[in-house]
Amino acid sequence: xxxxxxxxxxxxxxxxxxxxxxxxxxxxxxxxxxxxxxxxxxxxxxxxxxxxxxxxxxxxxxxxxxxxxxxxxxxxxxxxxxxxxxxxxxxxxxxxxxxxxxxxxxxxxxxxxxxxxxxxxxxxxxxxxxxxxxxxxxxxxxxxxxxxxxxxxxxxxxxxxxxxxxxxxxxxxxxxxxxxxxxxxxxxxxxxxxxxxxxxxxxxxxxxxxxxxxxxxxxxxxxxxxxxxxxxxxxxxxxxxxxxxxxxxxxxxxxxxxxxxxxxxxxxxxxxxxxxxxxxxxxxxxxxxx
Amino acid sequence: xxxxxxxxxxxxxxxxxxxxxxxxxxxxxxxxxxxxxxxxxxxxxxxxxxxxxxxxxxxxxxxxxxxxxxxxxxxxxxxxxxxxxxxxxxxxxxxxxxxxxxxxxxxxxxxxx
Numbered sequence: 001x002x003x004x005x006x007x008x009x010x011x012x013x014x015x016x017x018x019x020x021x022x023x024x025x026x027x028x029x030x031x032x033x034x035x036x037x038x039x040x041x042x043x044x045x046x047x048x049x050x051x052x053x054x055x056x057x058x059x060x061x062x063x064x065x066x067x068x069x070x071x072x073x074x075x076x077x078x079x080x081x082x083x084x085x086x087x088x089x090x091x092x093x094x095x096x097x098x099x100x101x102x103x104x105x106x107x108x109x110x111x112x113x114x115x116x117x118x119x120x121x122x123x124x125x126x127x128x129x130x131x132x133x134x135x136x137x138x139x140x141x142x143x144x145x146x147x148x149x150x151x152x153x154x155x156x157x158x159x160x161x162x163x164x165x166x167x168x169x170x171x172x173x174x175x176x177x178x179x180x181x182x183x184x185x186x187x188x189x190x191x192x193x194x195x196x197x198x199x200x201x202x203x204x205x206x207x208x209x210x211x212x213x214x215x216x217x218x219x220x221x222x223x224x225x226x227x228x229x230x231x232x233x234x235x236x237x238x239x240x241x242x243x244x245x246x247x248x249x250x251x252x253x254x255x256x257x258x259x260x261x262x263x264x265x266x267x268x269x270x271x272x273x274x275x276x277x278x279x280x281x282x283x284x285x286x287x288x289x290x
Numbered sequence: 291x292x293x294x295x296x297x298x299x300x301x302x303x304x305x306x307x308x309x310x311x312x313x314x315x316x317x318x319x320x321x322x323x324x325x326x327x328x329x330x331x332x333x334x335x336x337x338x339x340x341x342x343x344x345x346x347x348x349x350x351x352x353x354x355x356x357x358x359x360x361x362x363x364x365x366x367x368x369x370x371x372x373x374x375x376x377x378x379x380x381x382x383x384x385x386x387x388x389x390x391x392x393x394x395x396x397x398x399x400x401x402x403x
Contacts, residue, residue, distance in 0.1 A: 068397040186292040214375040215328040247376040247385040
């Protein structure tokens with residue numbers, strides 16, 4: 001549909017099957033011409049009381065103002081809250097992983113799964129425009145993965161995740177990774193119901209990305225600085241990159257790591273484990289009333 | 291951000307309101323968009339024009355009220371205006387600002403018939 005950013009309607013697929021992701025009601029409200037009950041007399045009579053106000057005041061049109069006071073993304077946010085309640089009730093620690101393409105999200109996930117699968121049940125929702133290559137990489141680890149293809153769309157939304165949760169059995173007291181479409185702009189505004197957005201930047205990128213694409217760094221709760229093992233071969237100033245991220249988001253926690261070589265992975269896994277236990281304990285206390 | 295999704299969501303809110311409040315035509319849509327919100331206004335107008343065809347909002351005009359960015363400095367506790375997320379506090383020079391206003395994306399009111 002769109003030739004500017006390429007987003008389309010009706011091109012979203014979950015595990016290869018098309019899904020309806022439009023939020024609009026099945027029956028849309030169509031334009032109606034103003035009703036005229038008495039067309040024969042229309043040329044003879046000017047009726048000023050047919051409007052919604054039922055009366056007329058000089059200088060005033062029949063139009064009225066309707067207070068709305070709603071967020072533009074109200075529908076998405078309602079779905080996100082529903083997902084969040086589901087995660088909370090089932091003790092699921094859900095993360096939304098966001099980054100530019102090529103930061104190493106899927107490799108990080110595969111290696112994180114290898115380290116954590118014995119401690120916690122894990123499930124993954126993969127978001128890409130096309131192909132199920134990433135889900136296949138996750139499934140090769142033995143962990144359940146569901147692939148959402150957004151077609152021409154550039155981000156996941158909360159309804160897509162709601163639909164995915166109907167198909168993917170996410171174990172109670174487990175860890176759910178949602179790998180968003182590689183895009184540093186659009187996913188920042190769409191709440192999926194996750195507890196945290198985790199932004200992954202690699203040290204093969206440029207230091208000033210947080211300044212050039214601030215929205216994602218502002219909305220993230222944790223930043224992973226990946227590929228730190230190749231730093232000796234790069235002209236990348238780690239302190240400068242972290243400093244720029246902190247200009248956009250003061251106090252943003254940062255973990256430097258290498259998904260392939262293992263540096264820093266323990267700190268990341270410790271953070272995951274602590275949060276998993278907390279979320280599971282909260283769900284348990286909700287259930288027992290203590 | 292994705293302005294087509296925003297335009298579709300906007301139309302959905304309008305159509306929901308039309309059912310609740312019994313109106314059949316929208317003349318004007320008043321939005322409040324924060325300066326820091328990830329919305330390109332011209333892009334939103336373009337997509338709203340595209341999605342509103344054949345709807346009750348097909349003749350609707352978008353009126354966008356810009357909400358200025360504001361922040362409080364965690365270092366010196368003063369309030370200031372900001373235009374970007376990476377702004378420093380104009381008083382103490384520290385990058386320690388918490389945004390207090392300017393991220394809004396709200397539908398304020400509609401003029402309807």
